[in-house]
Amino acid sequence: MILVSACLLGENCRYDGSNALQEELSILLEGREIKMICPEVAGGLGIPRPPAEISGGDGHDVLRRRAEVISEDGARLTDFFVSGAKEVLKGLDFEDIEFAILKARSPSCGKGEIYNGSFNGELRKGPGVTAAYLQDKGIEVFSEEEIDKIRIKLRE
Numbered sequence: 710m711i712l713v714s715a716c717l718l719g720e721n722c723r724y725d726g727s728n729a730l731q732e733e734l735s736i737l738l739e740g741r742e743i744k745m746i747c748p749e750v751a752g753g754l755g756i757p758r759p760p761a762e763i764s765g766g767d768g769h770d771v772l773r774r775r776a777e778v779i780s781e782d783g784a785r786l787t788d789f790f791v792s793g794a795k796e797v798l799k800g801l802d803f804e805d806i807e808f809a810i811l812k813a814r815s816p817s818c819g820k821g822e823i824y825n826g827s828f829n830g831e832l833r834k835g836p837g838v839t840a841a842y843l844q845d846k847g848i849e850v851f852s853e854e855e856i857d858k859i860r861i862k863l864r865e
């Protein structure tokens with residue numbers, strides 16, 4: 710089973726009610742066992758919802774309660790993001806999970822870099838909350854921007 714950010718497969722679950730469909734990725738994944746996940750919705754946030762960023766660290770720091778997820782209008786959303794990360798793995802057997810493909814730069818799903826908490830478009834290194842949680846559980850995470858690596862992985 711491959712975990713995939715639902716917005717990458719056309720689900721309108723982004724903060725503004727849009728999706729981030731990656732047609733090349735959807736075609737590549739045809740015939741594979743997929744579990745679509747949207748941790749922000751799984752954690753109890755609605756669609757649409759205010760944009761959010763991690764302030765003071767990355768997803769690992771949020772999981773360790775050393776940083777907060779804050780919405781653009783100033784609400785503390787850390788608990789929603791942490792419970793959403795846990796929710797996506799609930800009931801799944803880790804043995805069945807091959808790897809995950811998560812949306813780049815999201816405060817939940819981002820892998821290598823995320824927005825820095827200033828809402829000014831600047832990035833910092835580090836994963837979002839769910840990407841960090843999956844990595845902590847030993848699950849390999851790719852972003853949709855690593856399509857060549859995903860191709861290789863699918864051939865293994």
Ligand code: SF4
Nearest residue numbers: 716723747812815818
């Ligand atoms: S990036 Fe992740 S949390 Fe955000 S809409 Fe897509 S699946 Fe949901």
